[in-house]
Amino acid sequence: GAVVSQHPSRVICKSGTSVKIECRSLDFQATTMFWYRQFPKKSLMLMATSNEGSKATYEQGVEKDKFLINHASLTLSTLTVTSAHPEDSSFYICSAQGRQGSPLHFGNGTRLTVT
């Protein structure tokens, strides 16, 4: 079946550095990718929606300069947390969708810890 690979699964970085998280669709072309963040004991909050070749659409309250999303190809989207701070520590998860209306497939998530 379709698989989405998210990397890394865990990352620890120092405050002020940037971290890149990759989301790859392994056996299908993902025209749309979604990025989510999960706060402790909370549900998954949609951060942004990205379509291949165009700028990501960010949800209200999500800083686009802080969370850079690139969807340069049909199989890869990246989320870069710039100038990370401890409050950015969280669980981030991506999902990928082929054509509109087709099932979504999720990565296994990335646990980011900023020290």
Next chain:
Amino acid sequence: SQELEQSPQSLIVQEGKNLTINCTSSKTLYGLYWYKQKYGEGLIFLMMLQKGGEEKSHEKITAKLDEKKQQSSLHITASQPSHAGIYLCGAVMADFNKFYFGSGTKLNVKP
């Protein structure tokens, strides 16, 4: 704002008891998904419903989508400790073409 409301927020049941989790939206849902998660870990896909009135079952879990496609329920029969976790509904919202998650339901099953 929460596009999808889930209830209850948390649930503690005795092993062997049945339970139901609800997921409600004010908008028409296109592709309603149910997932299970242990916090901070990946999502386990349970079921996807698309058609109004659709019902699917897998082992002891049954999910339904109402005719209006605005409400779904997840029913677990004869619950077991292995059913414990966080249950999330998720759906594509018709007018936004985005995928949102419900607020989640934390289930604890006492042996």
